[in-house]
Amino acid sequence: MRTIRSAERIAVDAMLLAAALLLSYIEAVIPLGAVIPVPGAKLGLANIAAVMLVMGGRSSDAAVVQAARIIINGILFGNLTSFVFSAAGGMASVAAIILVYRFASDKLSAVGLSVIGAVIHNIAQMAAAYFVMGTGVMYYLPVMLICATASGIVTGLLALLIQRYLPLYPRTAEAVESFGGRGE
Amino acid sequence: MIRRVTKWDIAVVIIFAALSLFSVFIVYFSPFTSDIGRTVKVYTDSEVFRYELSEDSVYTVTSNGIEVEIKVEDSTVRVEKSGCPDSVCVHTGRISGPGSVIICVPAHLRIEIEGEADGDADYTIG
Numbered sequence: 001m002r003t004i005r006s007a008e009r010i011a012v013d014a015m016l017l018a019a020a021l022l023l024s025y026i027e028a029v030i031p032l033g034a035v036i037p038v039p040g041a042k043l044g045l046a047n048i049a050a051v052m053l054v055m056g057g058r059s060s061d062a063a064v065v066q067a068a069r070i071i072i073n074g075i076l077f078g079n080l081t082s083f084v085f086s087a088a089g090g091m092a093s094v095a096a097i098i099l100v101y102r103f104a105s106d107k108l109s110a111v112g113l114s115v116i117g118a119v120i121h122n123i124a125q126m127a128a129a130y131f132v133m134g135t136g137v138m139y140y141l142p143v144m145l146i147c148a149t150a151s152g153i154v155t156g157l158l159a160l161l162i163q164r165y166l167p168l169y170p171r172t173a174e175a176v177e178s179f180g181g182r183g184e
Numbered sequence: 185m186i187r188r189v190t191k192w193d194i195a196v197v198i199i200f201a202a203l204s205l206f207s208v209f210i211v212y213f214s215p216f217t218s219d220i221g222r223t224v225k226v227y228t229d230s231e232v233f234r235y236e237l238s239e240d241s242v243y244t245v246t247s248n249g250i251e252v253e254i255k256v257e258d259s260t261v262r263v264e265k266s267g268c269p270d271s272v273c274v275h276t277g278r279i280s281g282p283g284s285v286i287i288c289v290p291a292h293l294r295i296e297i298e299g300e301a302d303g304d305a306d307y308t309i310g
Contacts, residue, residue: 055185109186112193119200139222142211145204153197163187 012168013053013061020049020069028077038143043151047117048159050094051110056168059098066094081132085125092124093117110163114156118148222282224261226254227294237261237297250291261295263288 023045032041046069053062070090074083097117100108108116122144129137222237228247235243235256242264243254252273253265260278263286273288279297286295 104192106186107190107192108196109188109190109193111189112196115193115196115200139211142204142208145200145207149197149200149204152200156193157189160187160189163185 009058009061013058013065016049016053016168017065017068017072020046020065021072023048024069024073025077038147041147041151044118044121044155045158047093047114047121048110048155048162050097051113051117051156051159052163052168054094054097054101054113055105055110055163059101062098063091063094066090084132085128088128089121089125093121096120109156110159111153111156114159115149115152118152118155119145122148222259223298224254224256225296225298227296229292245293247288248290248292250288250293252288252291252293254295261286261297263295266291 027042027045032038032043049069050062050066053059053065067090070083070086074086078086094117097113100116101113104112126137126141126144224235224237226233226235226243226245228245233243233245235241235254237256237259240257241255243256245252245254250267251265252263252267255262255264260280262278263273263276266273266288268288268290270290273286273291273293273295276286279286279295282297284297287293288295
């Protein structure tokens, strides 16, 4: 992979962070729970940013962008409870994606990674909820698993689509050319 | 970087779909775990007590100066004895479903089986 200059890296990370924040906000304003009868269900569109960064070989950037998104989102729109849940789910999810990609980068596309990320996100949230609320939450696990798998497929396909038309990392020669730029 | 859906992606989806269905069966249909994690909540003026619905036991709660004996048995809850004057709570009998309640007005006591019947989220997470 070509070396990416740090300015470009910062710009891409910041852009993905902004996009992820916006997606988080949209999902908070228009809850999916209004459409399907599962309270609190979300697509997790913000995870597209993490998946794209990890698949671009920028694992550490993915973790930083995810952490920054959760902190900023928590300060702007959340409370302590929602922050704890987002942090547990978000960081576990990005860690899982990084780990799986390290071993299966030649096997899985964004779809597989997104599904794994979504499922781990929900399991970590359940674990956090278990500590906050007690055993009652386990009753909700099957519903969350089904929703996570489905939303993982949707966000994964969206990530695939975005990767096709907006190739950020790695900057291949063809990608640079298709945007009218010149290779490094 | 793989830019198309692979058979491994499909395998991951199938594995988690199977796990989901398996967990649906375990949590909702298995007779052993049908009341797993369900909690009996007892509200008094000042406190909330939580008891396991799956654990057979008798609890004595004193609320507003009235002693109430709550029996949890076979995943049902009833008030066995109450020091209140009208004993409406005792006559309510057994409750079992999530969201069902027994109320004792003189004792300022509400007994509730936790569950989704009330339809409201406890927390909004995000």
